[in-house]
Amino acid sequence: MSFCSFSGGEEYKNHFQPGEWETKCSALFSSKSKFEHSSPWPAFSETIHEDSVSKQPEAWGPLKVCCGKCGNGLGHEFLYDGPREGLSRF
Numbered sequence: 375m376s377f378c379s380f381s382g383g384e385e386y387k388n389h390f391q392p393g394e395w396e397t398k399c400s401a402l403f404s405s406k407s408k409f410e411h412s413s414p415w416p417a418f419s420e421t422i423h424e425d426s427v428s429k430q431p432e433a434w435g436p437l438k439v440c441c442g443k444c445g446n447g448l449g450h451e452f453l454y455d456g457p458r459e460g461l462s463r464f
Contacts, residue, residue, distance in 0.1 A: 386416050394422065399443045402426050403464065409457040415449070418464040419456040427451075427464075439464060 395403040395416070403418040403426075411417035421427050429437040429451060436450040448464075455463040 387414060389416070397441050397444070397446060397448075400426055400441055402441070402448070411455075411457075411463060413463075419458075419461045421464070 390405065390408060392405050394401045394405070395408075395418070401422045403420075404422050407418045407420045409417055409419060423442075425442045427439045427442050427448065428445070429439055432438050432450065436452045439448045439451050440446060441448060450464075452463045454460065
């Protein structure tokens with residue numbers, strides 16, 4: 375998710391081939407958890423490992439998501455906005 379762009383959308387939004395989404399130091403998401411969403415960015419319902427990311431509450435509702443190893447900012451987790459009831463969207 376560090377490849378996001380507000381102006382042109384996200385080139386991987388519609389990429390659904392099998393694989394993993396990774397940073398330089400950690401595997402973050404599996405294509406198995408990717409789903410279609412109206413946002414311009416790729417959407418995932420869960421991380422590969424619980425410690426793949428760290429999360430910090432934001433004042434306006436979602437959780438700030440960072441790489442669990444290096445701490446680089448990756449975006450947000452939107453609670454209860456996943457593909458099924460009770461799931462989040464990363």
